[in-house]
Amino acid sequence: MIKLIHIEPRTDATVRLSFSDATTARWSAADYITRDTVMTRPLADPAFFARAFIESGALAWPNGFELSADALHRRLDAAGELVRTAA
Template sequence: MIKLVQINPDGDATLWLTFSDGATARWSAADYIARDTVMTRPLADPAYFARAFIEAGSLAWPNGFELSADALHRRLDSAGALVREAA
């Protein structure tokens, strides 16, 4: 099971994610923010977005919005956005 092991802010709505398999990727929350739901609306505020944290290997915010590392990893991998270290 893939988990997040590190997150680093990289702009108002962007994070660098590091996964348990060593892969990294720059991830933007723009698609989620554009949905403008009760759970995603706070992410539009850069100060709130920066409060992201890892909970049980998933990406989370204080309002309870959470994204699984597996889903993020699959989506980033299919988009060709994952960077993997050479063996």
């Protein structure tokens, strides 16, 4: 099971993600922000977005919005955006 091991939220609504399989990627929350739902609306606020944290290996925010590491990893891999680090 893939887990997040490190995150770096950025001011442009992106997060630098490091996964347990030694891959990294930059993920954008833009698609979620444009949905403008009760759970995603707070992500548009840079101060709130910066409060992202890892909970049980998933990307999470204080309002309870979470994205599983597996789902993020699969999407980023399918888009060719994962960077694999040599062992």
